[in-house]
Amino acid sequence: MTPALAQPNLPADWRDLLALTKPRVMSLVVFTGLCGLLAAPVLPPLVIGFTAILCIALGAGAAGALNQWYEHDLDAKMRRTATRPLPAGRMDRQAALHFGVGLSVFSVILMGLAANLLAAVLLAVSILFYVLVYTVWLKRRTPQNIVIGGAAGAFPPLIGWVAATGRIELLPVLLFAIIFLWTPPHFWALSLFVRSDYAAAGVPMLPVTDGIASTRRQIALYTLPLAIAAIAPWPLGLAGPVYGFAAVALNAAIVVMALMVLSNRATDAAGMRPEKRLFGFSVLYLFALFAALVADRWIVL
């Protein structure tokens, strides 16, 4: 008997509602959104800035909840996601849907009231893109799911910047491009060593559809435009040497790691140490790169 059948009418626990929002993913979203806001040439009053970041977090949480609502069957098939509230039967699907929709609407309206209309529109577009374009349309249909869907996760620094300034400029567009180009190597590195999970669930991730060697080539290929986009703010005069030196060092490291992945011949998860190392480093890379941007904005050499 599943837990859902054992507890048919039990209201959802607030901890499960929190788990629906994917708090770990949210931490990266909040950080990049905050960096976008802090890198802007003008800063809003503290409470407005705080509310903008809160709205980005709530919007990301809402998108995560709607993603889990739609993918409850898929999550049940994968070891990594089978213990989430919906596949584990700890929550009613309709409650997850209401929670996700309610939180989406609330975050967008609050962003519009506290910051500005453009930031609210961008937040709404990012939620809809993640839910409709990535989750519903692409994820189960094409191995390019993560390439196009990655745009949804690239919005936060742009939204943070727009919440502060009210305008879209070149630097936040480059920040968008950095996360957009970072997403495929990050997720493909993960999908290489958990590909049996994706295969069992029928998700057409690149290692499942095109094989391991092809995925490794794609990872290496994507890190090159990523490095160009990440270093570009320095020669373009949009960031100073603090960011520039950090960007060069971090991108040299990620390119070397991607080349180590490319030269790896292992086909079992145990032999995929370069992939695991790249996956772990890619998270640190993004945190460090965005932190360097903020440091560059505030530290005068």
Added chain:
Amino acid sequence: MTQPEEELIRARQRERARLTAWLLGAFVILMFLITIAKMGLAK
């Protein structure tokens, strides 16, 4: 529905109601502060 089941439901409802009350209180304070900040910007 058995007695322990009913008690479990009531306990969870109470917990969620308490959390909702705190969140609503925080929202009211946040809206107040946003209003003050917007008035400052308008000046």
